[in-house]
Amino acid sequence: MVESMPENILILYICILLVAALYSSVGHGGASGYLALMSLFSMPLASIKPVALVLNIIVSLIAFIQFYRSGFFDKKIFLTLAITSVPAAFAGSLIKLEPHVYKQILGVLLCITALRLLVPGNEKNQAGTIANPAILLIIGAGIGFISGLIGIGGGIILSPLLILLNYSNVKTTSGISALFIFVNSIAGLLGQFRQGISFSSSMYVMIAVAVIGGLIGSYIGAKQLHMSVLKKLLAVVLIVASIKLVLV
Numbered sequence: 001m002v003e004s005m006p007e008n009i010l011i012l013y014i015c016i017l018l019v020a021a022l023y024s025s026v027g028h029g030g031a032s033g034y035l036a037l038m039s040l041f042s043m044p045l046a047s048i049k050p051v052a053l054v055l056n057i058i059v060s061l062i063a064f065i066q067f068y069r070s071g072f073f074d075k076k077i078f079l080t081l082a083i084t085s086v087p088a089a090f091a092g093s094l095i096k097l098e099p100h101v102y103k104q105i106l107g108v109l110l111c112i113t114a115l116r117l118l119v120p121g122n123e124k125n126q127a128g129t130i131a132n133p134a135i136l137l138i139i140g141a142g143i144g145f146i147s148g149l150i151g152i153g154g155g156i157i158l159s160p161l162l163i164l165l166n167y168s169n170v171k172t173t174s175g176i177s178a179l180f181i182f183v184n185s186i187a188g189l190l191g192q193f194r195q196g197i198s199f200s201s202s203m204y205v206m207i208a209v210a211v212i213g214g215l216i217g218s219y220i221g222a223k224q225l226h227m228s229v230l231k232k233l234l235a236v237v238l239i240v241a242s243i244k245l246v247l248v
Contacts, residue, residue: 009202012041013209015237018057020213025221026159027067027174029060029181030210031152032113035106036241048191049151051203052129056153056185058207059214064178066218073175073190074168081176082183085144085154089184092148093191106150108246113156114238136167148188153181174221209237 015037023030034052043051065075097105139161146153155177162173 008041012037013205016055016206017209017213020055020210021217021220024059024063024066024178024214024217027060027063027176027178027181027218027221028155028159029056029058029063029153029185030179031056031181031185032110032156033238034210035151036110036238039103039106039241039245040237049204050189052151053095053153053185053189053192053204055206055210057182057189059206059210060153060155060178060181060185061222062211062214063218064182065173066221067171067175067178072171073179074172077131077136077162077167078176078179080131080133081140081143081180083140083159084137085140085147085180086183086187088141088144089148089154089187090191092145093151093188094194095149096195097149102150103245107242109152110238110242110245114235114242116160117121118232118235126244131165131167135165144184144187147184148191151192153185153188155181166169 016034019030019037020031023033031052034055035048038048038051064073067228139158143154143157148150158180159173159177162168162176163170168176
């Protein structure tokens with residue numbers, strides 16, 4: 001089934017490009033940003049989750065390739081996380097929430113994401129703790145399930161945890177998160193297909209602009225440049241979308 005798109009579609013395309021650029025610069029796919037934008041543009045709930053996941057898959061893959069080529073990846077940490085996150089993401093995607101419940105959960109998640117963007121992160125370049133496999137398995141399962149339930153890849157939750165636990169440095173975390181998001185988004189999308197999904201009639205254009213944004217952002221991220229102004233703008237968008245979802 002194909003859903004119609006809202007008016008002011010050009011503005012939505014531009015916003016998607018900016019979101020893809022910002023998120024890919026830190027190894028993320030941007031699902032929480034896409035969900036916020038599509039909610040603000042009043043797109044049907046039935047279509048925003050699968051569309052966000054498709055964009056997430058493409059942008060996170062672009063980001064992963066850039067960071068991997070630059071040597072920022074830890075295969076052991078990723079595989080341990082993915083063992084539990086992929087099946088958990090699939091399981092979470094099979095749960096169909098009531099629209100108002102989904103809006104409330106998404107609204108809270110977007111608010112948390114916005115706060116993460118506004119608060120300066122710990123930019124340490126060295127990791128000094130050996131990753132505990134048991135902890136990684138638990139983290140993978142928890143984030144995977146939430147990802148599948150909401151329609152995201154989970155990188156926005158995983159990245160600060162890996163840095164907080166001192167398991168990897170900022171750049172390596174970006175590479176791990178990118179592939180983590182990629183596999184979880186695929187698992188979540190497969191679950192969505194089992195329920196029956198609908199896509200926007202302009203999804204292919206959205207994919208094209210997301211690819212452009214992903215290429216720009218991941219290149220900037222790999223070169224260690226910053227996008228502080230764009231972060232603040234995105235935080236405002238997320239907060240507005242959060243308020244709309246929770247109160248309307």
